[in-house]
Every structure is written in C-alpha cells, then in structure tokens.
Amino acid sequence: MDQQKIYKMRFSTVYPLYIQKAVRKGRTKEEVDRVISWLTGYTSEELQRQSDLEINLETFVKEAPCINPKASLITGLICGIRIEDIQDEIVRIVRCLDKLVDELAKGKPMEKILRT
Structure with missing residues (x-):
C-alpha cells in the first residue's frame, strides 16, 4: 500500500476494524484503546x-x-514490510498501530505489547 493511500485512509474506517479484529480473538475495545493510547x-x-x-x-x-x-x-513485519525500515514517520506509526493490534489479537500479554 502506498504512502498517499495510507495518509488518506480515515481513522473512522480503521478504528472499528481494529476493534473487530481484537474482539473476534477474545480481546476488548478497552484493550484496543489502551494500546492506541499508549502509542499516541x-x-x-x-x-x-x-x-x-x-x-x-x-x-x-x-x-x-x-x-x-x-x-x-516495535519491530517486525507487517504486510511483508519491516517496521523498523520504514522511513516515512507517519506510515511507520500507522504500521506500529497495526502491529500492536495484531499482537493483541494474537493473545500477547499487555505488558509485552506495551514494551514494559
């Protein structure tokens, strides 16, 4: 996905998808809010x-x-791209959000997700 497409995506579109993904895996909206709040x-x-x-x-x-x-x-692959190699700051932060929600959905403990 190119940089401009990520820039233009609406938070109001992505946010419910993050919540749905987490809830399907037994996590909560509050946990999604917590990881997004931690990052932003x-x-x-x-x-x-x-x-x-x-x-x-x-x-x-x-x-x-x-x-x-x-x-x-926050490191690793998201959509086949290494987060730590992303040069564009905004795209990197968006991909970090994706990674945090993925970790939440995969059942990782909150302490590890929040890098404490």
Missing part, C-alpha cells in the same frame, strides 16, 4: 472524537498528543 497519547474519549470527526490517518498521527518514545521498540 490520545485518551479513549479523544479516540472516539477523532473517529467522529472522520479525520485521515495522516492528521490522526500528526495531531497525536505524544508518540510514545518506546515506539522505536
């Missing part, structure tokens, strides 16, 4: 507001209150 600094209420505003992923990342410094510890 948004509260659960702010996540819902961002979804309601229908902002795109570029704006979602750029307006994030605080990208967690431990985001650099």
Whole structure:
C-alpha cells in the first residue's frame, strides 16, 4: 500500500476494524484503546472524537498528543514490510498501530505489547 493511500485512509474506517479484529480473538475495545493510547497519547474519549470527526490517518498521527518514545521498540513485519525500515514517520506509526493490534489479537500479554 502506498504512502498517499495510507495518509488518506480515515481513522473512522480503521478504528472499528481494529476493534473487530481484537474482539473476534477474545480481546476488548478497552484493550484496543489502551494500546492506541499508549502509542499516541490520545485518551479513549479523544479516540472516539477523532473517529467522529472522520479525520485521515495522516492528521490522526500528526495531531497525536505524544508518540510514545518506546515506539522505536516495535519491530517486525507487517504486510511483508519491516517496521523498523520504514522511513516515512507517519506510515511507520500507522504500521506500529497495526502491529500492536495484531499482537493483541494474537493473545500477547499487555505488558509485552506495551514494551514494559
């Protein structure tokens, strides 16, 4: 998926998909909110507001209150691409979100997902 396509995707489209993926695997919306909040600094209420505003992923990342410094510890493959090799900061953060939700859905303990 190219950079511009990721930039233009709506958070309001992706957010429910993250929740559905996690819930199908026995996790909760609250856990999804927790991992997204950990990475971006948004509260659960702010996540819902961002979804309601229908902002795109570029704006979602750029307006994030605080990208967690431990985001650099998120490594591995997502969609066949190494996260740590992604040069574009916004795309890398979006792929980190994908990876965190994947780890949640795979049953990883929250402490490991949050790199504590």
